[in-house]
Amino acid sequence: MKASIIGGGSIGLLFAAYLLRSGMDVSLIVRRKEQKGAIQNDGLKLKSRNGQFTYKPDVHILSEVESIEADILIVAVKSYQVADIKSEILTKFEQTKSILFVQNGMHHIKFLPDLKNHSVYLGIVEHGSLKESDTCIRHTGVGQTKIAPYIDGHSGINWEQYSTDSFSFVHHHDWYEMLSKKLHINSVINPLTAILGVENGRLLDHPDWIDLMKKLSAESCRVLHINENDAWEDLLTVCKNTSLNKSSMLRDIESRRKTEIEAINGYLVELASQDQIELSNHEFVYKMIKGMEM
Amino acid sequence: MKASIIGGGSIGLLFAAYLLRSGMDVSLIVRRKEQKGAIQNDGLKLKSRNGQFTYKPDVHILSEVESIEADILIVAVKSYQVADIKSEILTKFEQTKSILFVQNGMHHIKFLPDLKNHSVYLGIVEHGSLKESDTCIRHTGVGQTKIAPYIDGHSGINWEQYSTDSFSFVHHHDWYEMLSKKLHINSVINPLTAILGVENGRLLDHPDWIDLMKKLSAESCRVLHINENDAWEDLLTVCKNTSLNKSSMLRDIESRRKTEIEAINGYLVELASQDQIELSNHEFVYKMIKGMEM
Numbered sequence: 001m002k003a004s005i006i007g008g009g010s011i012g013l014l015f016a017a018y019l020l021r022s023g024m025d026v027s028l029i030v031r032r033k034e035q036k037g038a039i040q041n042d043g044l045k046l047k048s049r050n051g052q053f054t055y056k057p058d059v060h061i062l063s064e065v066e067s068i069e070a071d072i073l074i075v076a077v078k079s080y081q082v083a084d085i086k087s088e089i090l091t092k093f094e095q096t097k098s099i100l101f102v103q104n105g106m107h108h109i110k111f112l113p114d115l116k117n118h119s120v121y122l123g124i125v126e127h128g129s130l131k132e133s134d135t136c137i138r139h140t141g142v143g144q145t146k147i148a149p150y151i152d153g154h155s156g157i158n159w160e161q162y163s164t165d166s167f168s169f170v171h172h173h174d175w176y177e178m179l180s181k182k183l184h185i186n187s188v189i190n191p192l193t194a195i196l197g198v199e200n201g202r203l204l205d206h207p208d209w210i211d212l213m214k215k216l217s218a219e220s221c222r223v224l225h226i227n228e229n230d231a232w233e234d235l236l237t238v239c240k241n242t243s244l245n246k247s248s249m250l251r252d253i254e255s256r257r258k259t260e261i262e263a264i265n266g267y268l269v270e271l272a273s274q275d276q277i278e279l280s281n282h283e284f285v286y287k288m289i290k291g292m293e294m
Numbered sequence: 295m296k297a298s299i300i301g302g303g304s305i306g307l308l309f310a311a312y313l314l315r316s317g318m319d320v321s322l323i324v325r326r327k328e329q330k331g332a333i334q335n336d337g338l339k340l341k342s343r344n345g346q347f348t349y350k351p352d353v354h355i356l357s358e359v360e361s362i363e364a365d366i367l368i369v370a371v372k373s374y375q376v377a378d379i380k381s382e383i384l385t386k387f388e389q390t391k392s393i394l395f396v397q398n399g400m401h402h403i404k405f406l407p408d409l410k411n412h413s414v415y416l417g418i419v420e421h422g423s424l425k426e427s428d429t430c431i432r433h434t435g436v437g438q439t440k441i442a443p444y445i446d447g448h449s450g451i452n453w454e455q456y457s458t459d460s461f462s463f464v465h466h467h468d469w470y471e472m473l474s475k476k477l478h479i480n481s482v483i484n485p486l487t488a489i490l491g492v493e494n495g496r497l498l499d500h501p502d503w504i505d506l507m508k509k510l511s512a513e514s515c516r517v518l519h520i521n522e523n524d525a526w527e528d529l530l531t532v533c534k535n536t537s538l539n540k541s542s543m544l545r546d547i548e549s550r551r552k553t554e555i556e557a558i559n560g561y562l563v564e565l566a567s568q569d570q571i572e573l574s575n576h577e578f579v580y581k582m583i584k585g586m587e588m
């Protein structure tokens with residue numbers, strides 16, 4: 001089985017390492033020549049609870065390859081980069097039957113209808129991972145990858161067969177439910193932790209901050225049409241289970257990188273405005289983060 | 295002329311120094327024995343654009359004095375401390391005819407009706423000042439102190455006669471207009487700069503942050519019944535004129551002190567709730583700051 005992975009960030013490197021570990025033939029496609037060279041020289045190092053491992057994937061630069069043969073393509077770039085590489089995916093992976101997108105938020109969904117010659121899957125990654133360098137990924141929290149088909153009826157891949165002990169795949173039948181629940185959680189935890197500069201669990205330290213979570217949560221549920229009580233319980237569970245983690249948005253702000261605010265809170269504000277609904281609290285955190293990104 | 299000043303913070307020390315400079319007999323009343331001792335030993339140092347000056351005020355601890363003779367009392371404690379010292383003011387300054395309150399916000403106003411045997415004035419202090427130590431105050435920006443009578447018709451003090459070149463007093467006829475305009479400005483600049491950790495002028499750097507200012511400003515104007523366009527122009531002017539300054543709320547957060555959020559945004563939220571109006575943006579920043587104070 002041949003897998004291609006686009007994206008040299010923490011999720012792309014984590015997938016590359018674990019799919020190599022499970023015996024797949026992996027080509028990793030990154031954007032920068034420095035990262036390509038570094039991985040070709042030093043290999044890709046995985047630090048996990050089971051020890052340290054070094055793998056040697058094929059590495060390419062997307063703009064330099066004409067076409068890549070692969071059975072599966074995993075698109076692990078940031079949500080705001082999906083639009084930019086969509087046409088390259090269409091031409092360079094014409095022969096690749098299955099494509100898995102693992103972005104946060106739901107902003108990238110609008111680019112998917114074009115991919116009608118492929119079996120498209122959507123995934124959410126519940127692992128903790130930290131990119132320590134261009135060649136080293138630390139698996140900080142073992143979770144799972146949930147995968148749902150985007151279009152019903154296309155030839156199914158049994159993703160679960162690629163599960164390993166620390167890196168498992170779980171099928172989900174309803175991509176909308178799966179992504180909207182994740183989006184709900186991200187839309188509350190990510191902006192608040194990034195603005196306040198605190199780890200996830202700290203949000204529960206103060207009743208006023210819990211109130212802010214409730215306000216954002218209620219607005220998210222309203223526009224995503226999900227049950228408010230269930231969503232609130234899920235949110236508290238994630239906050240407690242990841243209490244010492246920094247959210248990806250906080251890490252992006254600390255590292256002066258662009259955040260995924262557009263795909264998360266920006267998406268909700270836009271979705272609501274189509275229904276003439278104003279999400280005042282999401283709009284507020286969205287604008288705060290937009291300014292912090294500069 | 296004898297003046298008593300309650301409060302050993304930046305405003306209290308600034309008033310003490312300048313009133314001593316203008317030749318008044320000043321007693322300064324502080325809370326901590328360390329500060330009393332330090333000022334008695336070292337004097338009170340004023341650093342201004344005209345040089346450094348050291349003065350020797352009488353210093354007292356409020357709880358240790360039975361009564362103080364003074365023609366004027368200037369209450370320069372934080373807004374949230376006014377309620378705590380109100381009864382001491384009533385007993386210890388029974389003979390003092392005129393009392394000036396110089397707090398931010400309008401939260402302290404509700405304690406004033408009791409003071410019916412005194413001429414009560416409200417002031418807003420537009421100076422920049424930085425307390426460098428218990429005994430040293432730096433006058434960072436020359437502005438003025440605006441003063442309005444709280445109750446019409448009481449025997450007037452001509453405050454302007456105490457003006458000096460760098461420390462002037464200006465009469466204002468309408469305390470509500472004066473305080474509500476200042477409150478409007480504080481209610482926007484203070485929480486945003488404190489949450490975002492930036493100097494006042496940085497709020498104008500990004501269109502999304504200007505939008506946040508507009509949202510807060512509109513809500514403030516609605517509940518304070520002041521003209522939105524005029525208030526917005528005033529806000530921009532203050533933001534530009536104090537662009538390199540840190541707001542008092544940002545300095546309080548940085549120094550892990552309690553902020554004046556209750557007297558500013560908390561007051562507006564409460565005022566609005568009496569009219570069944572929800573100020574969602576003020577409520578949001580209020581709750582953020584409340585949690586940041588812990």
